[in-house]
Amino acid sequence: MEITSYLRFSFILFIILFLLARSWYPLSKPGLLDCSQPVSWCTSKNRIYAKxxxxxxxxxxxxxxxxxxxPNHPLDPLTIQEINKVRAIISSYAPFSSSPxxxxxxxxxxxxxxxxxxxxxxxxxxxxxTVIxxxxxxSHLLLVDLDLGRVSSHAIDEGSGYPILSMNDISVALQVAMSNADFNKSIIARGVEFSDLACITPSAGWYGPNEEGxxxxxxxxxxxxxxxxxxMRPIEGLTVTVDIDRKEVVKISDKGRGIPVPKGxxxxxxxxTQxxxxxxxxxNPISIEQxxxxxxKIEDGHMVKWANWVFHLKADHRAGMVISRAMVRDSETxxxxxxxxxxxxxxxxVxxxxxxxxxxFKTYMDAGEFGMxxxxxxxxxxxxxxxYSYYMDGVFVDSNGKPYVQPNMICVFERYAGDIGWRHSETPFTGSETREARPKVTLVARMAASVGNYDYIFDWEFQTDGLIRVKVGLSGMLMVKGTPYxxxxxxxxxxxxxxxxxxxxNVIGVVHDHFITFHLDMDIDGSNNSFVEVNLVKEETLPGESPRKSYLKAKRNVAKTENDARIKLKLYDPSEFHVVNPSRRSxxxxxxGYKVVPAGNAASLLDLHDPPQLRGAFTNNQIWVTPYNKTEQWAGGLLAYQSKGEDTLAVWSERNRPIENKDIVLWYTLGFHHIPCQEDFPVMPTVSSSFDLKPVNFFESNPILRAMPNFEKDLPVCGSAASS
Amino acid sequence: MEITSYLRFSFILFIILFLLARSWYPLSKPGLLDCSQPVSWCTSKNRIYAKxxxxxxxxxxxxxxxxxxxPNHPLDPLTIQEINKVRAIISSYAPFSSSPxxxxxxxxxxxxxxxxxxxxxxxxxxxxxTVIxxxxxxSHLLLVDLDLGRVSSHAIDEGSGYPILSMNDISVALQVAMSNADFNKSIIARGVEFSDLACITPSAGWYGPNEEGxxxxxxxxxxxxxxxxxxMRPIEGLTVTVDIDRKEVVKISDKGRGIPVPKGxxxxxxxxTQxxxxxxxxxNPISIEQxxxxxxKIEDGHMVKWANWVFHLKADHRAGMVISRAMVRDSETxxxxxxxxxxxxxxxxVxxxxxxxxxxFKTYMDAGEFGMxxxxxxxxxxxxxxxYSYYMDGVFVDSNGKPYVQPNMICVFERYAGDIGWRHSETPFTGSETREARPKVTLVARMAASVGNYDYIFDWEFQTDGLIRVKVGLSGMLMVKGTPYxxxxxxxxxxxxxxxxxxxxNVIGVVHDHFITFHLDMDIDGSNNSFVEVNLVKEETLPGESPRKSYLKAKRNVAKTENDARIKLKLYDPSEFHVVNPSRRSxxxxxxGYKVVPAGNAASLLDLHDPPQLRGAFTNNQIWVTPYNKTEQWAGGLLAYQSKGEDTLAVWSERNRPIENKDIVLWYTLGFHHIPCQEDFPVMPTVSSSFDLKPVNFFESNPILRAMPNFEKDLPVCGSAASS
Known part of the structure; x- marks a missing residue:
């Protein structure tokens, strides 16, 4: 079975191991577990609880x-065949005589x-x-040329960071911890059965020289x-620090023995189970029916075509979902x-x-550390x-370089939520009887990443009026702390x-933040664009000029360099933020142009010199603009794991490069403060926020002026389900 | 025809007048129009353009x-019979021997x-x-007791403001303007045919003593x-100021003769016409099907019952739509x-x-001047x-005290937009195969007010998790200015x-703001509530305490008096804003409690001493809390028209009354800055923003934990429409 669905495989593996384990290990008699020998059960323990x-x-x-x-398009992800070819090339690559x-x-x-x-x-x-x-x-960075069948470049990264964690890293960490006698003793001391143990592997962050190298x-x-x-049942205060590569315990901290494990x-x-x-x-049943x-239509696996939109959509190991070449049809031409x-x-x-x-240390960088x-x-x-959703799979690569399929990880669907595209009525005040309205129908591409406890729902929603709404929903579980109270x-x-x-x-929902930084390589009618801050400024009238004392005036400032485009949003000094093509005029x-329109947002308030904020410095502003640079894709750095923050968006921006009438990238950070409450227990109702990319003088006029209304005669005829 | 649908009547009236006018007035030969005599055409001119x-x-x-x-409920609006009774009582009320x-x-x-x-x-x-x-x-303020059949109180308001405009005021203003020879000359000078004339009546605002009294x-x-x-075709710079009661022109300003009327x-x-x-x-056809x-269910005309919600819903002349007695069923008890x-x-x-x-002077207070x-x-x-929407009518009163029906002005519908109530998956990182998700279905009460050019869409959306989302959408037409350019x-x-x-x-979309101030009389498990600001504060760790330098801590501050609850939102000094019942504990x-959760917002930046901002001083903060006072319903004052701002929320709040553990009212202002763009022409795609009222430790745990998922077998079976 060269190629496999990783998930299905791991599920089957689990069942086998689960049965083995149950027959093999006296679950009713907890005792010291010897994982010093590489016994399969030790790596599979984490799966025991699965029902x-x-x-x-x-x-x-x-x-x-x-x-x-x-592949059908230059941006199509690697296929299974291509991944196998990459694996073959690497396995015969001389510098990698011992398998990386x-x-x-x-x-x-x-x-x-x-x-x-x-x-x-x-x-x-x-x-x-690209192979890391x-x-x-x-950390070895390789470029593998599939047509030439060889490694075409190879560099060793000397920076502080490491690549995204692999499943193997997680298994190793769990195995090392579980093989440790002190850890085992601690578990026994807490009164937790080994068969009930479920462990997670929080990333280490970076906190000075202690854990470097x-x-x-x-x-x-x-x-x-x-x-x-x-x-919801933490064994509080018990933390094992593991050196993944040396497969050894660095440190065990066990300070929570007085804290009970909360009830289940x-x-x-x-x-x-309900x-x-x-x-x-x-x-009653309710459904969006079509x-x-x-x-x-989804052509060639990745090209999405709907109404006036065309874009390329793909799954990505790290980013999760990537929208490329988003193009909208001009409503007139x-x-x-x-x-x-x-x-x-x-x-x-986070x-x-x-x-x-x-x-x-819980200051996650989920994309660069775990992968969305x-x-x-x-x-x-x-x-x-x-x-009526269309489901798209991801094809990813495991730690051995083998491809596997993440089935149905993206869905694409058309939405009608009862909303209004535009409307107008005339009232008796003007005497007319005009009443017009148009329904709003949109297209959504969705993915939900479960990074451990949390679930991040990503929606890219396309509207016929040219607007793109990027929405992030948070659900899943809180990261909670045990307490004696x-x-x-x-x-x-x-x-x-x-x-x-x-x-x-006995459960505290610990206060935390979420910041999601989006890379938005806007190409409005071509690559060369400018960033314009349209600042609303209070003007005071001159004496006698007007009965009004003040009014607001929009002042346009074109950003010359990156410095001009580091933006902290201000309620009392507001601006619009446009990306325009100065050569394409109405x-x-x-x-x-298009403008980025914030909705609810939150800013990072940590000390700028706090280690996590150095690494998360891409959240120091809500908006940044950089000149396009193919290597600047990951706001926290290419190798984010344990990095010190030398390769972040904040560092790149310090170069203060020219950005006027250049190929530029807009970065927007969507933030959430989360002070938990009882409603978030034991699973959180979705909380969401969004921002919009909205056309501004991009169209000559309202592009949906001539959109069709709904008429009764066009709507579906539905009956109850057969089962009812 | 004592009782009538006002709209239907005015439409029939229009047709009659239109036909009369066409046969009576030489539309092809523009000339001076003599409206000095009360000719019906003069008042109906404004309806000429209606097709x-x-x-x-x-x-x-x-x-x-x-x-x-x-009426079935103490809060049910006056019925047609009751309005007729009010009218009868007033018409025989001695102090009103001449009809008010x-x-x-x-x-x-x-x-x-x-x-x-x-x-x-x-x-x-x-x-x-209440009769004004x-x-x-x-301005006479009367209380009419319907059971006793008499006026039970009568006061004359001595403040600066006047009541909401009536249709009759609008007619008078138009008639006065159109009867004015100078105005007629100006129209001819602009080259506009009288038959094409459409006029609006912007409110006057208040700008010092010139127009007082x-x-x-x-x-x-x-x-x-x-x-x-x-x-979209303004006759720019021509403004007639009319004294409504004296039926005379106060002033004509005609400074835009060099500005062409924009094309149609x-x-x-x-x-x-498309x-x-x-x-x-x-x-393809798409529909929410049920x-x-x-x-x-809507019981007794006004009680809405859905899922775990019950509330009273009614139409109101001034506020538009009123939600009362909103109650949610505890998911456990x-x-x-x-x-x-x-x-x-x-x-x-605005x-x-x-x-x-x-x-x-265009600084509208749409609710108090025109009525939503x-x-x-x-x-x-x-x-x-x-x-599947349910439509509710409004029953209102015209300037003669006669009732009329505003049909289908509110709709109530159930929404499924493809969104997720909550979800969680386990990943191979934890080894489980759990995947759970629940669909989000909500209930919406909607109304759309067309205050002249603009359309305001109001949504009150109720979620099963206890959240209420209040959303305002803006559509309709820009208020535009003619320009030679x-x-x-x-x-x-x-x-x-x-x-x-x-x-x-030749059309400028003038920059403007919209502020919508909501009166939210929260009664969390009873009337006595407190307002708590939960401030997120950066704490610095002590040397050696932690590898972290900083973290955020939530600090609760209970507001004692109104002073403590005047809130300007701050991205870099964030808080949550709770209304809690200190006597009802989980x-x-x-x-x-419930918290108000802002999403996108905008603040008024006008000079605090600018006359419009004095009147609109209720927008000086985004949040206010006042003790409940039956007379403090209208943030801009009961009599807002031409008021100087002596009776606004800002003035009430100055009394700095105690608000802790009292019956309190929360006020939230939702703002928009609008810098128009070409896409807003000739009708604007809807722009919306919202805020949420969200339970916070109100429920013991996630109230929708046990919500039902969707299964294929339960969904409707639909076919294309018969017509296709």
Whole structure:
């Protein structure tokens, strides 16, 4: 079985190991577990708690055959065949006589000029792969030329950072921790059965020289007794620091012995285990229906065509979902016009607000440390995405360089939410009887990454009026902290040890932030664009000029260099932020542009010299603009794991390069402060925020002026489901 | 025809007058029009441009018989019978021997204690009506007791403000202007045919003593030649100031003779006149389908019951739509718990940013000057609201005290937009295969007010997780200014006369703001609540305490008096804003609460001493909290028209009353800055923003944990429409 669905494989493996383990290990008699020998059970322990049948089965999924896939577009991701070829090339590559660990394999996208000039039917540009591998503690960056069948460049990165973690790293870390006698003793001391143990591997962050020069990771554990939602049952204060490459424990911190493991009752969220109905009137079936099917087409696997939009969509190991070559058809001329060359979530920064020994390091950079694609599991049909969704798979690479399929990880669907595209009525005040309205129908590309406890739902929503809404929803579980307190009355008045809210008995939801930084390579009608801040300034009238004392005036400032485009949003000094093509003018002479329109947002307030903020310095502003540079894709640096922050967007921007009338990249950071509350327990109702990319003098006039209204005669005729 | 649908009547009237006018007035020969005699044509001119068949007919509307309606709930609006009774009482009221002009008749809501103790089946509390009438230039405030059949109190307001404008005021203003010889000459000089004239009546604002002591209004006109969208064809710089009560022209300003009337081409937005299809792939039919019907019930005309929500919904002349007694069922105990006693849009403030003689006064207070209910026209089925919507009528009162029906002005519908209520997947990192997700279904109450050119779409959206989202969408037409410039190259470099963007040839979209201030009388589990600011503060660690230098800590500050609760939102000094019931604690001891969660917002930046900002001082902060006071409903004052701002929320708050553990009202202002662009011409794609009222430790845990997922077998079976 050379090629396999990784997930299916690991699931089968789990069942085998689970059965083996149960027959092999006396679960009823907890005792010291000897994992000093490489016993398969030790690596599989983390899977013990999984219960069969816990996947919500709502619809029979369709499967696709990726074995025969070939690339059709210069930006198409590597196919299974190509990944196998990369693996073959590397395995015969002389400098890698001892097998390196593969951490990242992805298409090396051709130069922009290649892509921009390519047309359907043209031969593809040379196919190349970027490979990041670890060997003897060093990060190797390789470029593999698939057509020439050889490694065409090879560099060793001397920076502080390491590549994205692999599944193998996680397994090693768990195995090392679980083989450790002191760790085992601690678990016993806490009264947790080994069979109930579920452990996670928080990344280490970087906190000065102590842990530099080697790859370290934390291991923290939970009890899954009586619940699959082990996140709510922390074994507080027990942290094992593991050197991944040396496979050794660096340090064990065990300071929470007085803290009980919180109870498991009422934490199971699975449908299959629910018995008591909710206290609410049941809802009748409701569905977005499209009896003629959706209006979008997906050509050649990745080109999405809908209404007036065309874009390339793909799954990515690190970014999760990448939108490329987004183009909108001009409503008047029919011309297909460029809006964005590439858009994706470049990095996530999630600092927790607790200086404790077991918590201070929790300052995740989820894309660069874990990957948003590899953690984006199959979406649940009819619940994660509506009926008539199209599901796209990801094809990724495991630590051995083998390809695997992440099925149904992206969905594309057409949405009608009852909203209004535009409307106008006349009233008796003007005497007319005009009443016009148009429904708003949009197209959504969605993915949900489950980075451990948290779930990040990413929506790219395209509107026919040219607007793109980028929305991030947060759900999943809180990262919680055990506490001796059962209720707030027990908490001492000064509350010095409370770094969050009590969300259940013995459970603190620790305060934290989420920042998602988007790379938005806007190409408005071509690559050369400018960034314009349109500042609204209070003007005072002269005496006698007007009965008004003041009014606001819009003042345009074109950013010359990166300095001019580092923006902190200000409610009381507001601006619009345009990316315009100074060479493409409307008939009135206004430059064609798009503006980034913030909605709710939050800023990082950490000390700028705090180590996590140095690494997360790309959140120091909400907006940045950089000149396009192919190597500047990842806001937290290419090798983000344990990095010191020498390769972040903030560092690049310091060069203060010219950005006027250049190929520029807009960066926008969407932030959330999260002070947990009881409603977030044991799983959080989705919280979301968004920002818009909105045309501004891009079209000559409202592009949906002539959009069709809905009429009764056109709507579907529906009956209840057969089962009812 | 004692009782009538006002709209239908005015439409029939228009047709009669239109035909009369055409046969009576030589439309082809423009000349001086003598309106010095009260000729009906002069008052109907404004209706001349209306074209038959301009109402988008998408579905056959249902009509209701309001004649037999009786009130069922203490908060039910006055019925037609009750309004007629009010009218009869007033007409025989001795002090009103000469008929006053009726400006506002509405239910005088019973005291809160009455309403709170009332249960279905109980007799209703005494029915009373508030009447605001104008007589001899004075505002009379009357309380009419319907049970006793008499005026029970009568006061004359001595403040600066006047009541909401009536349709009669508008007619008078137009008639006065059109009867004026100088005005007529100006129209002829501009080359506009009288038959094409369409005029609007901007409110006067207040700008010092010049216009005090009398009711004044502006009249500005447009050409409707070739388009129903006359708003895009201003006769720039021609402003007539009219004394409404004396029926005389105060002043004519005519400074824009050099400015051409912009062209009418491509401004007609009506479906019936569109010929060229849009340059986009057509969309297949898409609809929110509910073959078993929606899950909500509307009992006794106004009580909405859906899922775990119950609330009272009604139309209001001034506020538009009022939500009362919003209660949510506790997911565990089944208890129906109070969330909000009353919520509505209390005032809108819309300052334009142009100090010109014809523009400086455009600083509307749409609710208090025009009314959001009376300007909320019938919604367009399938386009303004989806299929399966329930439509609610408004019953309002005209200037003669007669009732009329505003049909289908509110819609209620259930929404499924493909969104996710909550979700979680486990990844190979933790080894489990769990995948769970729940669809998000919500209930929306919607209204769209067309205050002249602008359309304000109000959505109150109720979620099963207890969240209420209040959303405002802006659509309709820009208020535009004529300019000699056809393109930006003609604009002098200093651009001193450009107070907005060129959105079409000779058309400037003037910069402006919108502020919508909501009155949110939160009653979390009872009336006595406190306002808590939960401030996120950066804490610095002590040397050696932690590898971290900083973290954020949530600090709770309970507001003692109104001073403590005047909030300007700050990105870099963030807080959460809770309304809690200090006496109602969760099992953990957290006080039950709701927080107001801002999304995108904008602040007023006008000089605090600028007259419009004095009147709009309720926008000086985004959040205010006041102790409940039945008379403090309207943020801009009860009598807002031409008021000086002596009766605003800002003035009330100055009293700095205690608000801790009191019956309190939360005020939130949602703002928009609008720098127009070409896409806003000739009708704007909807722009929206929102804020949330979100439970915070109100429920013991996630209230939708046990919500049902969607399964294929439960969904509807649909076919294409019969017509296809």
């Amino acid at each position: 069969l049948g816990s996947i919500l089965e709502t619809q029979v999924p369709k499967s696709k055959n990726h074995l025969v896939e070939t 660990a593969i951490h990242y394999v992805s298409l090396e996208e051709p130069d922009k000029s290649w892509v921009l000039s390519w047309k359907k039917g043209d031969p593809l540009p040379p196919r190349k792969a 591998a670890l060997l003897n503690g060093q 080697r790859r370290v990771i934390r291991v923290q554990c939970f009890s899954s007794q009586g619940t699959p939602n082990f996140y 009752e009422n934490t199971d969220y699975r449908y299959s 018995e008591k109905p909710l206290e609410m009137e049941p809802l 009896p003629k099917g959706p209006s979008f 029919g011309e297909l016009r460029s809006v964005m060359y590439k858009g994706f979530s470049s990095e996530l920064f 600092p927790y607000m607790d200086p404790d020994e077991s918590w201070y 694609g590899v953690t984006a599991m199959s979406l649940v049909p009819l619940n994660d995405c509506p009926r 059962q209720n707030v009355y027990q908490v001492p008045q000064d509350q010095n040890d409370m770094t969050g809210s009590l969300v259940s008995e 008939r009135l002479g206004n430059p064609a | 038959l068949g301009s109402i988008l007919e998408t579905q056959v509307p249902k009509s209701k018989n309001h004649l037999v309606e009786t 002009a009726i400006h506002y008749v509405s239910l005088e809501e019973p005291d809160k204690s009455w309403v709170l103790s009332w249960k279905k089946g109980d007799p209703l509390p005494p029915r009373k009506a 009438a104008l007589l001899n230039g004075q 009398r009711r004044v209004i502006r009249v500005q006109c447009f050409s409707s030649q070739g388009t129903p969208n006359f708003y 081409e491509n401004t007609d937005y009506r479906y019936s 010929e060229k299809p849009l340059e986009m792939e057509p969309l 073959p078993k019907g929606p899950s909500f 089944g208890e129906l718990r109070s969330v909000m006693y009353k919520g509505f849009s209390s005032e809108l403030f 300052p334009y940013m142009d100090p010109d003689e014809s523009w400086y 209910g009376v300007t909320a026209m019938s919604l367009v089925p399938l386009n303004d609201c989806p299929r 056809q393109n930006v190259y003609q604009v002098p470099q200093d651009q001193n006369d450009m107070t907005g963007s060129l959105v079409s040839e 099992r953990l001891g957290n006080p039950a």
